[in-house]
Every structure is written in structure tokens, then in C-alpha cells.
Amino acid sequence: MYALVDGNNFYVSCERVFRPSLNGRPVVVLSNNDGCAIARSNEAKALGIRMGTPFHEIRARLADAGVVALSANFTLYGDMSSRLMAIAAGLGPVQEVYSIDECFVGLAGVRGDLHERAARLRQRVAQWIGIPCGIGIGPTKTLAKLANHVAKDAERRPGASYPGALAQVCDLSRLPAGCTPDQVLAATAVGDVWGVGPRTGSQLEGDGIRSALDLARADAGSVRRRFGVVVERTVRELQGVPCIGLEDVPPPKKEVACTRAFGEPVRTLGPLQEAVSDYAARAAFKLRLQRTRAAQVLVFIHTNPFRRSEKQYARSATVPLRRPSDDTAGITQAALRALLSIWQPGYRIHKAGVILLDLQDAGVEQGELALEEDAGRVAGSGLMAALDRLNDRYGRGTVQVASAGLGGDARSWTMKQQWRTPQYTTRWEDLPVARA
DNA sequence: TCTGGGGTCCTAGGACCC
DNA sequence: TCTGGGGTCCTAGGACCC
Numbered sequence: 433m434y435a436l437v438d439g440n441n442f443y444v445s446c447e448r449v450f451r452p453s454l455n456g457r458p459v460v461v462l463s464n465n466d467g468c469a470i471a472r473s474n475e476a477k478a479l480g481i482r483m484g485t486p487f488h489e490i491r492a493r494l495a496d497a498g499v500v501a502l503s504a505n506f507t508l509y510g511d512m513s514s515r516l517m518a519i520a521a522g523l524g525p526v527q528e529v530y531s532i533d534e535c536f537v538g539l540a541g542v543r544g545d546l547h548e549r550a551a552r553l554r555q556r557v558a559q560w561i562g563i564p565c566g567i568g569i570g571p572t573k574t575l576a577k578l579a580n581h582v583a584k585d586a587e588r589r590p591g592a593s594y595p596g597a598l599a600q601v602c603d604l605s606r607l608p609a610g611c612t613p614d615q616v617l618a619a620t621a622v623g624d625v626w627g628v629g630p631r632t633g634s635q636l637e638g639d640g641i642r643s644a645l646d647l648a649r650a651d652a653g654s655v656r657r658r659f660g661v662v663v664e665r666t667v668r669e670l671q672g673v674p675c676i677g678l679e680d681v682p683p684p685k686k687e688v689a690c691t692r693a694f695g696e697p698v699r700t701l702g703p704l705q706e707a708v709s710d711y712a713a714r715a716a717f718k719l720r721l722q723r724t725r726a727a728q729v730l731v732f733i734h735t736n737p738f739r740r741s742e743k744q745y746a747r748s749a750t751v752p753l754r755r756p757s758d759d760t761a762g763i764t765q766a767a768l769r770a771l772l773s774i775w776q777p778g779y780r781i782h783k784a785g786v787i788l789l790d791l792q793d794a795g796v797e798q799g800e801l802a803l804e805e806d807a808g809r810v811a812g813s814g815l816m817a818a819l820d821r822l823n824d825r826y827g828r829g830t831v832q833v834a835s836a837g838l839g840g841d842a843r844s845w846t847m848k849q850q851w852r853t854p855q856y857t858t859r860w861e862d863l864p865v866a867r868a
Numbered sequence: 869t870c871t872g873g874g875g876t877c878c879t880a881g882g883a884c885c886c
Numbered sequence: 887t888c889t890g891g892g893g894t895c896c897t898a899g900g901a902c903c904c
Contacts, residue, residue: 467889
């Protein structure tokens with residue numbers, strides 16, 4: 433048995449903890465550059481604001497519908513996430529943190545009434561950190577996800593698709609009287625099943641497979657032929673056969689990235705070099721945080737694909753490193769070489785990114801013959817540690833590679849964040865103050 | 869009438885997740 | 887005027903090998 437614990441409208445709920453005046457109002461949290469909606473309160477969902485709606489389409493509704501838009505405050509969400517995960521871990525013996533706002537909990541060996549236990553956990557989360565969450569329980573991860581979807585939908589739109597009794601906590605193995613698992617699956621659109629995206633969803637519907645129940649009853653073999661092994665696994669999981677295991681120890685990452693759309697389009701090489709240097713340094717820092725090294729550096733740039741009328745350009749280049757490295761200077765140099773190989777003047781570049789590939793554990797090292805003097809390498813690792821300590825103590829960007837530019841207004845490419853709330857839980861200066 | 873089989877590695881792109 | 891970022895997995899196709 434698995435449970436899925438998931439914070440409702442997580443980013444919005446985090447903001448509401450510190451600004452209770454947002455309760456009951458339509459609230460959206462925007463992506464970087466304040467580009468589009470990435471989280472919506474129930475009130476905003478009821479207004480028809482969809483995931484990924486461009487902000488300029490919402491903006492017109494700000495005034496008349498009272499929509500509040502906030503820039504993403506990922507520092508705050510990350511901190512609230514670790515608090516949520518710590519509490520949710522109490523539900524069972526093993527936990528897989530699946531994303532910033534949800535985790536699976538393995539329930540094998542847990543005795544007593546699971547539904548009751550989950551309801552108490554939900555209450556505890558609400559009381560201790562003020563985040564509402566939904567909990568789904570089922571015999572496979574896919575069914576636990578489905579149950580979680582039911583729990584949230586039944587809470588948001590009571591009686592619309594599911595009985596109100598399924599709100600907040602939905603245990604597929606112990607449904608209320610007069611309600612069967614088949615009925616719940618039949619009421620769930622196939623596109624709402626975990627692992628079925630828009631593309632596969634519409635193709636399935638074309639084949640007459642419209643609900644989760646239809647998919648559960650589909651022939652696994654023909655699904656495999658038409659859609660591949662991934663969707664076949666989903667079919668079996670819906671049938672109650674576990675195919676996706678709990679990953680309580682996160683597998684090592686295979687790549688880390690830093691990619692950004694620019695605050696305004698970039699036409700010249702100079703600012704592009706600054707941005708790529710900055711992204712390379714951020715990615716290299718992530719590498720050191722997780723104690724891995726990269727063997728290849730990929731850089732990409734492209735124009736704005738939404739502007740159909742503009743000349744489009746998209747290129748990427750991969751540069752191998754002489755040996756796996758976590759050194760900011762070497763990675764930045766490689767990234768700049770890659771950039772130079774794909775740069776073309778005459779375009780309005782909208783986005784760039786640095787992706788570090790082929791990651792290896794920092795503790796593993798390929799021995800090699802010392803064919804050249806290599807003293808700088810040992811000195812280099814100490815240098816990176818010193819750089820990280822300085823930036824940790826005095827703030828990011830205190831020490832950086834010179835090619836990332838000098839900062840300030842000259843960096844037209846940095847992203848826009850017009851409505852970001854304070855970092856209430858992670859910066860002393862931002863600590864909320866309670867008045868007596 | 870007729871053009872092998874089996875394998876690896878790399879890249880690009882699609883699809884999905886949150 | 888204005889459309890995110892960070893990941894994973896799978897597949898197809900080309901180059902190359904024997």
C-alpha cells in the first residue's frame with residue numbers, strides 16, 4: 433500500500449501562511465520573469481485560469497476579479513517543503529520525496545486504520561505549518577496518485593465528480609458505503625491519470641478509452657504496441673499490479689541545468705557571454721552541492737518560439753571536459769567555447785541555458801598517467817571551497833568569474849520579478865514580526 | 869531477380885512529470 | 887508588449903564496427 437501526500441495549491445498555500453489576507457481571494461503565483469501562472473488558488477481555478485496561462489492574459493482580470501499575482505519565491509517554497517516532508521514522513525516507514533510539494537509513503541507493515549491515520553496526519557500538517565494537503569491511498573503508486581486526485585477534486589468541487597465523503601483523504605481500499613473503486617475510476621478522465629499526458633490522452637480518447645476504468649481494462653499488450661512500455665506500466669498499475677517501486681533513496685542525478693529566459697531579448701554576444709558565464713557558475717555550484725562532477729557541458733540558445741513572425745534560431749553544442757570536473761572556471765571556459773561555436777548575429781535571443789551532463793560521483797576518479805604538470809588542479813578544488821564559503825556567508829555573487837559581468841543595471845538579461853514576497857523563513861531581515 | 873546481421877554509441881526530439 | 891525551469895525516459899536514425 434502507498435500513500436501520496438500532496439500540498440494543495442502548494443505555492444499559493446505557502447504565501448497564504450504569511451499573508452492570511454490572501455485567504456478566500458483568487459491568487460496566482462507566476463513563473464520566473466513573471467511569465468505565466470504556475471500555481472493557482474481554488475478561487476483562481478474557478479475563474480478558469482489554467483496552469484501555464486500567460487500572465488498578460490490574466491492581467492486584464494486583475495482589477496475586476498480581484499486576482500492577486502505574486503512572483504515565485506522558491507526559497508520560501510523550498511523551506512516550507514522540507515517542513516512538510518518532515519511531518520509527512522511520520523505516516524509510514526519509507527518515504528519518497530517526489531517533488532517540492534508531494535511525497536509517496538510506503539505503508540507496508542503499518543497497522544491500524546489507515547484512513548484515520550492519514551486524517552490525523554493531515555490535521556497535524558495544517559496545525560504545525562498551516563498548509564492544507566490531500567492524501568490518497570492505494571495499492572500502487574499510480575492508484576495512490578489517482579486517489580489523491582480524487583481527494584483534492586472532491587474537496588474543491590464537492591459532489592461534482594466524486595462523493596463529498598472522499599474529500600481530503602481517499603483510501604481506495606476502504607471507500608465509503610455505496611461507492612466502489614470501479615465507480616471512482618469511471619469518474620476519472622483518462623487524461624487525469626498519472627503518466628497520461630495531453631498527447632497520449634487524446635489518442636486514447638480517439639480509441640474510445642475515456643476514463644481511468646477504460647484504461648485499466650485495456651489490453652496491456654496492444655497498449656504497449658501503440659504507446660510503448662511506459663503507458664503499459666500505467667495500465668498494469670491501474671489494475672493493481674505494482675510496477676513502479678518506491679525510491680526512498682533518491683537516485684543520483686544524471687544532469688544538472690541552469691536555464692533562463694531573459695528579461696528582454698539579447699542581440700549581441702557580450703550579454704550572452706555574461707549570462708552563460710553566470711549560468712555555468714550556478715550549475716557548477718549545484719554540482720559541488722551534490723558532490724558530483726560533470727564530463728560534458730551543453731550550451732543552448734534560442735529565439736522566442738512564440739513569436740512566429742520573427743526569424744527563428746535554435747542551436748546547442750556539447751563540449752567534453754578533459755576530465756570530469758566541478759570547477760567553475762573550467763566549466764565556464766568550456767561553456768563559453770560552446771557558445772562561441774553556435775552564436776550567430778542577427779537574432780533576438782530569448783533564452784539560453786547551460787546543462788552539465790554525464791555526471792559522476794566526486795569520490796570516483798579515473799586514474800591516469802601524469803603526462804603534464806597539473807598542480808593547479810589541487811589548488812583549484814580548495815579555491816572552489818573557499819568561493820562557496822564566501823558566497824554562502826556574504827551572499828551569492830560576492831565572488832564570481834569576471835566573465836559574468838559586474839551586475840547592476842547593465843545586466844539587461846536578468847529576469848524580472850516584480851511581485852516577490854519576502855523570504856520569511858530563511859533571511860533574518862525578512863522574518864515576519866508579530867505585534868502584541 | 870537481386871542488396872546480411874548484429875552490435876554500440878551518439879544525437880535529436882518527443883512525451884511526460886511537477 | 888507580454889508565454890518557466892528542471893528533470894527523466896524512450897525511440898528513431900545515422901555513423902561506425904566486425
